[in-house]
Amino acid sequence: MAASRLEVESVEVVTAGGVRILDGLSFRVGEGQALGIVGESGSGKSMALRATMGLPPHGTTATSGTVTVGDQRVSAGQSTPPGVAMVFQDPALDPTMRLGTYLAETVGRHRRISVAAARERALELLTDMHLPEPRLRMRAFPHQLSGGQRQRAAIALALATDPRYLLCDEPTTALDVTLQARILALLKARQAADGLGLVFVSHDIAVVSQIADVVAVMYAGRIVEIGPTAALIGSPRHPYTQALIAALPDVGRPSRRFRSIAGTPPDPGEFPAGCRFQARCGHPGTGCEQPLSGLDGRDHRHRSDCLHEHLMESTS
Numbered sequence: 001m002a003a004s005r006l007e008v009e010s011v012e013v014v015t016a017g018g019v020r021i022l023d024g025l026s027f028r029v030g031e032g033q034a035l036g037i038v039g040e041s042g043s044g045k046s047m048a049l050r051a052t053m054g055l056p057p058h059g060t061t062a063t064s065g066t067v068t069v070g071d072q073r074v075s076a077g078q079s080t081p082p083g084v085a086m087v088f089q090d091p092a093l094d095p096t097m098r099l100g101t102y103l104a105e106t107v108g109r110h111r112r113i114s115v116a117a118a119r120e121r122a123l124e125l126l127t128d129m130h131l132p133e134p135r136l137r138m139r140a141f142p143h144q145l146s147g148g149q150r151q152r153a154a155i156a157l158a159l160a161t162d163p164r165y166l167l168c169d170e171p172t173t174a175l176d177v178t179l180q181a182r183i184l185a186l187l188k189a190r191q192a193a194d195g196l197g198l199v200f201v202s203h204d205i206a207v208v209s210q211i212a213d214v215v216a217v218m219y220a221g222r223i224v225e226i227g228p229t230a231a232l233i234g235s236p237r238h239p240y241t242q243a244l245i246a247a248l249p250d251v252g253r254p255s256r257r258f259r260s261i262a263g264t265p266p267d268p269g270e271f272p273a274g275c276r277f278q279a280r281c282g283h284p285g286t287g288c289e290q291p292l293s294g295l296d297g298r299d300h301r302h303r304s305d306c307l308h309e310h311l312m313e314s315t316s
């Protein structure tokens with residue numbers, strides 16, 4: 001039997017005011033694989049995950065697209081696909097429930113086990129997440145947890161549903177570097193042991209590259225470069241990806257300043273015709289205004305949609 005995959009095809013999301021935020025985004029992730037999606041704030045990363053999950057934010061609608069898991073297909077943005085869980089950027093936990101109860105009830109809905117066994121599983125999940133004194137934390141209400149603890153509790157809650165695919169929206173952003181590394185290691189272990197498929201979103205290409213097998217770079221609602229992690233990081237082809245990598249602080253060279261990318265991305269509704277990066281690109285050239293449609297993220301081969309990158313390739 002062919003390995004299962006989560007496939008998202010041609011998702012469009014528009015606001016109530018008719019502004020198109022995503023205009024045909026596609027990507028896929030296989031069982032046991034990790035797809036990283038990287039891009040600046042506002043590039044549409046959260047929107048891509050929320051539409052996949054069937055939960056576009058208030059004021060937006062997914063107008064087309066499909067999400068397929070194995071042989072089951074749903075309309076994007078309309079319902080939650082089977083076997084998919086999500087860790088949200090700002091996790092909202094039920095303020096009225098003790099964490100242990102919340103977790104154990106979630107476990108109980110997905111596994112036919114006794115209440116005691118569900119509580120044991122809940123404790124195991126919190127322990128896995130390196131929550132200090134997990135037995136004590138089982139009795140805590142969400143407001144009694146720190147931001148980082150809440151974020152880890154949210155990951156535990158998502159894993160409590162025994163998902164086959166986990167969508168993670170900046171799940172380690174509130175954590176310090178050590179804890180971040182531990183959580184990434186834990187997610188990787190799930191990937192290897194249970195075949196969990198991960199879609200991991202972050203603005204930080206360094207974090208994404210630690211966990212992802214394949215990285216997709218988003219800019220202004222589109223995928224502008226995609227490829228196996230080592231290839232993409234080692235030889236980025238799109239000027240935007242090159243700028244993201246150049247902006248990384250150099251480890252061991254503390255005197256060197258963090259360099260940000262000059263300018264800001266265009267807002268949805270003000271996207272230029274053609275390449276959406278052209279106003280910030282250091283080497284715009286002829287043809288950059290020609291229509292582009294973004295890359296199909298279901299194809300994981302290393303590609304960029306920079307016209308000049310293609311020209312350089314074909315003439316070299």
Ligand SMILES: Nc1ncnc2c1ncn2[C@@H]1O[C@H](COP(=O)(O)OP(=O)(O)OP(=O)(O)O)[C@@H](O)[C@H]1O
Nearest residue numbers: 015021040041042043044045046047057058059268
């Ligand atoms: N509820 C909403 N109504 C209208 N527009 C929205 C809504 N939520 C997000 N947007 C717009 O959609 C675009 C994509 O936002 P999204 O949150 O997906 O970006 P992101 O890449 O995840 O950024 P961040 O890391 O800051 O969350 C942005 O221009 C944003 O302003």
